[in-house]
Amino acid sequence: MQRIDFYMIDAFSNTTFGGNAAAVCPLTEWLPDxxxxxxxxxxxxxETAFFVANDNGFELRWFTSLAEINLCGHATLAAAHVIFEHLDYQDTTIYFDTRFVGPLTVTRNGEWLTLDFPAWETKPVMPPSLLLETLGITECKEVRVARDYLVVMENQQQxxxxxxxxxxxxPMGxxxxxxxPGDRExxxxxxxxxPGEAVAEDPVTGSAHSMLIPYWAEKLNKTQMLAHQGFDRGGDLRCQLVGDRVYIGGQATTYLIGKVLLR
Structure with a gap:
């Protein structure tokens, strides 16, 4: 029987039941996909984050309940929290190697962890009729696309x-x-x-800010911003655009520690 450490972390939150929960499993070597x-x-x-130590730091992968994905912010934050808080990691920066987006780093400054992610350019697109229909809206300011659709609305209340x-x-795939724009702080x-995933609405999505930060940096003419994502639960993100990279800051809280038993 193989025993694997298991953590559940509330990422982008400094309290339990906030932010976005992710499972994290440190491995000594890669298991079959x-x-x-x-x-x-x-x-x-x-998402579940899996990582294995290597000569540079750690190799990191992310899986949903359906497939491996190319980038996940909250699970990266959760993995870094585990390494810093539970694996006695002494440096202030963690170096991750990833299969799809290359090297990533997470830096600790007090209780805040900052992700260094690629910036994604969005391009304007004519929205499929199904997009607005399924959102239950008849109009918006604009629709753009990168990895995901980005629907821009007039105000926070909308x-x-x-x-x-x-x-x-x-069916949109x-x-x-x-x-x-935020109407308060x-x-x-x-x-x-x-759509189609185990969690229908992601409370806080770090990777989405790879496209949100460049978009709003241009619209607001500023490179440092404070953002909030979420509805029933959510979290705050400290955002910065630096060239072709985005810095995404958040906090994290451990909810559960256990063991996975593979027979």
Whole structure:
């Protein structure tokens, strides 16, 4: 029987039951992809992060309940939290090697962890009729696309009011992010919908900010911003655009520590 450490972390939150939960499993060596996917299905979280130590730091991979994905911010933050808080890691910067987006770093400054991620350019697109229909809206300011759809709305109240038909989004084949300027202490706000995934609405999506930060940096003419994502639960993100990279800052809280037993 193989025993694997298991952590559940509330990423982008300094309290339990906030932010976005992710499962994290440190490994001594890579298991078969089929096993990693089965573990992720069993965990039934939006993402499970797996990592293995290497000469540079750690190799990191992310799995949903359906497949391996190319980038996940909250699970990266959760993995870094585990390394810093539970594995007695002494440096202030963790170096991750990833299969799809190359090297990533996470730096600790007090209770805040900062992700160094690639910036994603979005391009304007004519919205499929199904997109607005499933969001339950008739108009928006604009629609853009990178890895996911980006739907820009007039104000924070409109973002909060959206009640989407998640299952009806599945034929579009993309995740959907809606966003607007913040009307209080935040520069911008967002929500992120995941048709076909175990979690229908992702509470806080680090990777979505790879496209949100460049977009709002241009619109607001500023490179440092404070953002909020979420509806029922969510979290705050310290955002910065630096050339072709984005810095995404957040906090994290350990919810559960256990063992996975593979027979």
């Amino acid at each position: 089929e096993t990693l996917l089965k573990m992720s299905k069993q965990h039934n979280q939006s 973002v909060e009011a959206v009640r989407p038909n998640i299952n009806a989004m599945i 993309k995740m959907v992010c809606i966003t607007a 935040y520069d911008f706000v967002s929500r992120f919908f995941c």
